[in-house]
Amino acid sequence: MIYIDADACPVKDETYRVAKRYGIPVTLVANTWMRIPNDGSVELVVVKGDFDAADDWIVEHTGAGDVVVTADVPLAARCVACKSRVVSPRGKEFTEASVGDAVATRDLLTQLREAGVVSTGPPPFDKRDRSRFLQTMDTVVRSLEGGGG
Numbered sequence: 001m002i003y004i005d006a007d008a009c010p011v012k013d014e015t016y017r018v019a020k021r022y023g024i025p026v027t028l029v030a031n032t033w034m035r036i037p038n039d040g041s042v043e044l045v046v047v048k049g050d051f052d053a054a055d056d057w058i059v060e061h062t063g064a065g066d067v068v069v070t071a072d073v074p075l076a077a078r079c080v081a082c083k084s085r086v087v088s089p090r091g092k093e094f095t096e097a098s099v100g101d102a103v104a105t106r107d108l109l110t111q112l113r114e115a116g117v118v119s120t121g122p123p124p125f126d127k128r129d130r131s132r133f134l135q136t137m138d139t140v141v142r143s144l145e146g147g148g149g
Contacts, residue, residue: 001024001025001026001027001062001065001066001067002015002018002019002024002025002026002027002066002067002068002069002141003026003027003028003029003058003061003062003066003067003068003069003084004026004027004028004029004068004069004070005029005054005055005058005068005069005070005071005072005075006028006029006030006034006044006054007030007031007032007054008071009028009069009070009071009089010089010125010130011069011089011130011133012028014130014133014134014137015069015137016037016042017134018134018137018138018141019041019042019141020039020041021138022141022142022145023041024041024067024141025041025042025043026041026042026043027042027043027044027045027061028042028043028044028045029045029047029054029057029058030044030045030046030047030054031046031047031048031053031054032046033046045057055072055074055075055078058070058075058079059075059078059079059082062079062082062084063082063083063084064082064083064084065144066084066085067084067085067086067087067137067140067141067144068084068085068086068087069086069087069088069089069137070086070088071088071089071090073094076088076094077094079094080094080095080096085140085143085144087133087136087137087140088133089125089129089133090125090129090132090133091129091131091132091133091134091135091136091137092132092136093136093140
């Protein structure tokens, strides 16, 4: 199963393509309704509640053999702890070895922004990010299909 943290995900269509190629169902989890493909392999779960309700739903349902697509570093850390494979929309795979550094970097940048030292966010999402995402997703899904999960 592929789970997408869907509210602000810029690579939904790319995820659908990879999932369709390998015959893997996709579940989008969001706080609001959104249009999804009408082919039976994609499901939308709309969660109500607090700010982290979608994150909590994903963590409750994911596990080994699943892939989660998210840019949310704390959610990525929680999913890695559940033994899921986690890919960011920019094509970075979060692993047990890398997610701790990602959380620390995120926390440091948050503190620097709050202190007014850093006032910019990440660079704009571009075609290279999309391409990296497709490559990483394909690699991750192939490794799961081959038992390398």
